[in-house]
Amino acid sequence: MEGIIGYGAYIPRNRIKVEEIAKVWGTDAPSYKKGLMLEEKSVPSPDQDTITMSVEASRNAIKRAKIDPADIGAVYIGSESHPYAVKPSGTVVAEALGATPEVHTADFEFACKAGTEGMFVAMNLVKAGVIKFGLGVGADTSQGAPGDALEYSAAAGAAAFIFGNDKIVANIVDTYAYMTDTPDFWRREYQYYPQHGGRFTGEPAYFKHVTSAARGIMQNNDMKPEDFDYVIFHQPNGKFPFRVGKMLGFKKEQIEPGWLVNKLGNTYSGSSPLGLAATLDIAKPGDMVLIVSYGSGAGSDAFIFEVTDRIEEVRNLAPLTRDLLDKNKNYLEYGEYAKFRHKIRKAD
Amino acid sequence: MRDVAVIGIGMTKWGELWKQSLRDIYVETALLALEDAGIDRLDSMYIGSMSSGLFVGQEHIASLLADYLGQLPVPATRVESACASGGLALRLGFMEVASGMSDIVLVSGVEKMTDVGGDEATYALGTAADQEYEGYQGITFPGLYALIARAHMQKFGTTREQLAKVAVKNHHNGSKNPLAQYPFEITVDAVINSVKVADPLNILDCSPITDGAAAAIICPVDMARKMGKPLIKVTGSGHATDTIQISQRKDMTWLEATYQAAKQAYAMADKKPKDIDLFEVHDCFTIAEICVTEALGIVDKGKGGEAVEAGLTALDGISPVNTSGGLKSTGHPVGATGIAQVVEVTKQLRGEAGERQVKDARIGMTQNMGGSGGSSVVHILERE
Amino acid sequence: MSTPSRYWREIPQRYRLEANKCNRCELIFFPPRLLCPECKNRKLEKTKLTEKGKVITYTIIRVPPAQFSDQAPYAVGVIELEDGVKLTGQIVDCAFDDIKIGMIVKLEFRKLFEVGHAGILCYGYKFVPN
Numbered sequence: 001m002e003g004i005i006g007y008g009a010y011i012p013r014n015r016i017k018v019e020e021i022a023k024v025w026g027t028d029a030p031s032y033k034k035g036l037m038l039e040e041k042s043v044p045s046p047d048q049d050t051i052t053m054s055v056e057a058s059r060n061a062i063k064r065a066k067i068d069p070a071d072i073g074a075v076y077i078g079s080e081s082h083p084y085a086v087k088p089s090g091t092v093v094a095e096a097l098g099a100t101p102e103v104h105t106a107d108f109e110f111a112c113k114a115g116t117e118g119m120f121v122a123m124n125l126v127k128a129g130v131i132k133f134g135l136g137v138g139a140d141t142s143q144g145a146p147g148d149a150l151e152y153s154a155a156a157g158a159a160a161f162i163f164g165n166d167k168i169v170a171n172i173v174d175t176y177a178y179m180t181d182t183p184d185f186w187r188r189e190y191q192y193y194p195q196h197g198g199r200f201t202g203e204p205a206y207f208k209h210v211t212s213a214a215r216g217i218m219q220n221n222d223m224k225p226e227d228f229d230y231v232i233f234h235q236p237n238g239k240f241p242f243r244v245g246k247m248l249g250f251k252k253e254q255i256e257p258g259w260l261v262n263k264l265g266n267t268y269s270g271s272s273p274l275g276l277a278a279t280l281d282i283a284k285p286g287d288m289v290l291i292v293s294y295g296s297g298a299g300s301d302a303f304i305f306e307v308t309d310r311i312e313e314v315r316n317l318a319p320l321t322r323d324l325l326d327k328n329k330n331y332l333e334y335g336e337y338a339k340f341r342h343k344i345r346k347a348d
Numbered sequence: 349m350r351d352v353a354v355i356g357i358g359m360t361k362w363g364e365l366w367k368q369s370l371r372d373i374y375v376e377t378a379l380l381a382l383e384d385a386g387i388d389r390l391d392s393m394y395i396g397s398m399s400s401g402l403f404v405g406q407e408h409i410a411s412l413l414a415d416y417l418g419q420l421p422v423p424a425t426r427v428e429s430a431c432a433s434g435g436l437a438l439r440l441g442f443m444e445v446a447s448g449m450s451d452i453v454l455v456s457g458v459e460k461m462t463d464v465g466g467d468e469a470t471y472a473l474g475t476a477a478d479q480e481y482e483g484y485q486g487i488t489f490p491g492l493y494a495l496i497a498r499a500h501m502q503k504f505g506t507t508r509e510q511l512a513k514v515a516v517k518n519h520h521n522g523s524k525n526p527l528a529q530y531p532f533e534i535t536v537d538a539v540i541n542s543v544k545v546a547d548p549l550n551i552l553d554c555s556p557i558t559d560g561a562a563a564a565i566i567c568p569v570d571m572a573r574k575m576g577k578p579l580i581k582v583t584g585s586g587h588a589t590d591t592i593q594i595s596q597r598k599d600m601t602w603l604e605a606t607y608q609a610a611k612q613a614y615a616m617a618d619k620k621p622k623d624i625d626l627f628e629v630h631d632c633f634t635i636a637e638i639c640v641t642e643a644l645g646i647v648d649k650g651k652g653g654e655a656v657e658a659g660l661t662a663l664d665g666i667s668p669v670n671t672s673g674g675l676k677s678t679g680h681p682v683g684a685t686g687i688a689q690v691v692e693v694t695k696q697l698r699g700e701a702g703e704r705q706v707k708d709a710r711i712g713m714t715q716n717m718g719g720s721g722g723s724s725v726v727h728i729l730e731r732e
Numbered sequence: 733m734s735t736p737s738r739y740w741r742e743i744p745q746r747y748r749l750e751a752n753k754c755n756r757c758e759l760i761f762f763p764p765r766l767l768c769p770e771c772k773n774r775k776l777e778k779t780k781l782t783e784k785g786k787v788i789t790y791t792i793i794r795v796p797p798a799q800f801s802d803q804a805p806y807a808v809g810v811i812e813l814e815d816g817v818k819l820t821g822q823i824v825d826c827a828f829d830d831i832k833i834g835m836i837v838k839l840e841f842r843k844l845f846e847v848g849h850a851g852i853l854c855y856g857y858k859f860v861p862n
Contacts, residue, residue, distance in 0.1 A: 055841040096747040467798040494791035
């Protein structure tokens, strides 16, 4: 059997409230908060990016896995905000962890789905016996254009998962992927901010792919929503995960533990992986967990995990996701946020 | 070893010398020293310059300056030990004359700092720190001394006011020095409320960015005597090093290189701190003077702050420190500073220091320091 | 433009805190040295620094060098790690008023600066409150 042997999260401490952004653009904060079911979002410091957050999340995963980093055979970083356009994030992360040089690294990019992609490949290489341990990370410092609806949600965070076939904390029961070519959200080369298809990102994009992937994996495993203790859906805003859950027949209680978006925002490639980390933080042995990611473009990866006894042993070896989310926060004003996110142009 | 004397000194007014290039400043100053000594030929010359490369993009300045001084093909050597470059130029010249290798040697220093912007100057000065392990972390030159200051305050109870009093004292002295860049008085209040640079140090705790040069001519004492010059002898010389990364020192509040260099100079001159009538020391930051007075043995360890508060190091104190105004008021064209200290002590020993003259000054000490204390050069000068 | 070699060669120290030690003198060197300055021993062993320590002095840099101009003001301190090694580093994720001598901090992987608009990104350690 293969599965997750260690997991770790990382969330920057800076936050900005919806009100603070709404104040600048003259929008109505209460209706945005209600419409998005989102109160605030995380913001990276100028010295934090996909690479630094991936390193910290992975170090937390290694603490829980209690392995020698040199035994990690693959380091996959999924992000739509890799700091370099050309030059891998994965080599920096692998080097910082001490996994180099006998390691395979790759950077994945698939809008918000890149994190679960890395996990999918790392896990399957372990399953195939090619590597002993594989690391998959979802991390983003996502950008929304100033004044765009995305600005209220585009956030920063990372989650890392190490896969192996011994000392497992969550067994992999099955995986499933559902892809079509659907241009609902994109960023062209040399463009600073992404563009999106407005309401087109909903029904034919997010909802179609998430529901299809969820139904596909449940059907293949002869499982129903009530067979799961927890479910995590990609969280572009607060509403979508509940709505898609309802469409599939899941209850609020199954979704809530991994639903971080109201205080975190959309961490893109980190979104559903962070939800999974938060869920593992509270799951009990024997719990069944379904996770369905979504990436614009478009596609969903689905995984079924079964939590093992070992979860109790490793849980407190690294910071809990909710603690990272709720403690030591630092609220920014829009000016500071704009400076941190390089939205202000300085003289050369 | 031959005894060595200073027979000529030269210095022009320091400041932001927009119209003058590095070579202009240097030649004008060196000519003053040659005239003062009454000579026109040199056997050798030393030029202290910390970073002509970063400040004006010019290396190989020893030959350039020998040429513009009309001294080709004289052997000319550029000396670099960060801000202690000038002091080290004197020490090398002293060794060359003492050894009998040369008779008449020009020891000098120059820095042209205002041709770059503030952040570039900050960078250039920061290269005196460990670039890979201090500079890489964003530390600056004031930042290093701020780290020392905070540690000193914590360990010995040195106060913000005591730091300010160093600047006040030196500006008071500098107000009597027509060559000083900032020859005016300041108050403790002004220092404490000036713009923050690297907490707890404010802008008025810091020596300024300065263009300037200083020069001195040295020769064997016997030759000086024949020339009928006032005999200002170099009787002690010391030079020592320490880690340039302050975190690597056992005690960050203690300037070991300065202590070691002073020990050598005191031993060579057979003098003790209380024998010295005045000190010109490296007050690149107010805290530096406090630490230096301790390392030179003027005061006990940890007592530098109290000493300045009590007026011990004032112009009319028991041990006057920085009668010229120090780096703080006179300015700090880094490579020139060590020689400017020799210029001041020579003036004091000759009795030519005007309003700031220390009465009956017979023995003076110079202390010039590189980086955050990674190098230090100390000299003792005596009037015969 | 300088080549990235200078950055690259310090990676083991900056990413993984690799140091070495003299077993005779019980001294740890960071960055690693070729010989022990105390006993001149050249057979130094590889080791790694501990990742927690305390602030022994600090400052707030308000006038930064050129490559840090976007970041100022920022705090820099000297940290004494649990293994006794002292190193200089930025203290981040902390209000300046909360920084105190004796404060316990741990290392985090951060970006130190960028080389211009198009050059390499320079990573390494900084300190955050424990």
